[in-house]
Amino acid sequence: MNNGENRRPAGIGTGYLSIMMIFVVLCLTMLAALSYSSATAEKKYSEKSGEYANEYLAADISAKRVLAEIDAIAAEYDDFTDFMFIGELEEVEGTAVRQLPDGVEISWTTPINDRQSISSAVKYSGGGYTVTRWKTVSVSESESKPLNVWSGE
Amino acid sequence: MKSPIKLTKKKGRLNLFFMEMIIVLLFFSIASAVILCSFAGSDKLAKDSRLLESAVFRAQSAAEIYSQNGSLSKTAGMLFPSYTAADGELSRITVPVDGKMYMIMSETSEECGGGILKKLSIIFRNNDGETVYETETGAYISERAVTEFE
Numbered sequence: 001m002n003n004g005e006n007r008r009p010a011g012i013g014t015g016y017l018s019i020m021m022i023f024v025v026l027c028l029t030m031l032a033a034l035s036y037s038s039a040t041a042e043k044k045y046s047e048k049s050g051e052y053a054n055e056y057l058a059a060d061i062s063a064k065r066v067l068a069e070i071d072a073i074a075a076e077y078d079d080f081t082d083f084m085f086i087g088e089l090e091e092v093e094g095t096a097v098r099q100l101p102d103g104v105e106i107s108w109t110t111p112i113n114d115r116q117s118i119s120s121a122v123k124y125s126g127g128g129y130t131v132t133r134w135k136t137v138s139v140s141e142s143e144s145k146p147l148n149v150w151s152g153e
Numbered sequence: 154m155k156s157p158i159k160l161t162k163k164k165g166r167l168n169l170f171f172m173e174m175i176i177v178l179l180f181f182s183i184a185s186a187v188i189l190c191s192f193a194g195s196d197k198l199a200k201d202s203r204l205l206e207s208a209v210f211r212a213q214s215a216a217e218i219y220s221q222n223g224s225l226s227k228t229a230g231m232l233f234p235s236y237t238a239a240d241g242e243l244s245r246i247t248v249p250v251d252g253k254m255y256m257i258m259s260e261t262s263e264e265c266g267g268g269i270l271k272k273l274s275i276i277f278r279n280n281d282g283e284t285v286y287e288t289e290t291g292a293y294i295s296e297r298a299v300t301e302f303e
């Protein structure tokens with residue numbers, strides 16, 4: 001007959017505290033690791049974004065320096081179809097000169113990094129110049145080659 | 154009257170429980186200290202990256218504006234509507250940003266025959282004086298008539 005003396009004592013037994021503590025510590029460790037890895041990834045992303053902005057702005061200054069060089073040559077001429085002017089422009093490093101009926105178009109490329117570059121072009125005609133192109137292009141991307149998409153036929 | 158053998162057994166179990174509790178508390182306090190350090194580190198990293206992101210965004214905006222107008226005071230005026238430009242052109246401006254950092258902009262010019270190549274150095278420093286981000290942008294101001302993108 002059970003008279004109550006053989007029952008287990010009420011309350012927390014030995015070992016429960018250890019199990020609970022291990023569970024809580026594991027949960028906290030996991031949360032801490034997740035928050036740390038997320039913060040690190042965010043920091044890396046911000047740093048990359050900053051680096052890219054730096055690279056782009058440095059390339060932009062270089063492209064503007066080429067424009068300044070071209071403009072300094074153009075300042076000595078009134079007639080932009082003059083062959084002397086075109087000859088001097090061809091000596092500017094990295095530029096391609098195209099003669100037009102009313103003037104000349106000069107284009108050049110400035111690398112941003114190993115994947116991208118700034119493609120620029122200016123057209124000299126009349127009394128001044130027009131910036132016809134100033135855009136970021138991919139190095140592997142050919143500007144003349146269209147994308148291989150379905151044309152609907 | 155209860156048996157002295159049973160009393161000793163109960164007391165022994167209680168002692169074991171308290172011993173476990175002390176060990177658990179000790180281990181838990183050490184583990185929490187390490188975990189709290191990790192949380193504090195994550196918080197600092199997140200704050201730093203938010204500051205850097207804000208600095209990069211503002212630097213890009215400043216560069217865009219400056220490359221269009223080539224004027225330091227106009228750039229500062231457009232970036233910070235509360236900024237009141239001083240008389241004449243300044244070559245260096247320091248503006249507080251959100252009370253967390255300072256944006257220092259300084260301008261240099263270079264004569265290039267056909268115009269002026271202007272450079273704007275942008276530096277962000279936090280309240281402790283540490284550099285958060287720095288970059289440089291430029292604007293070419295030609296003496297000729299210029300048309301941007303036909």
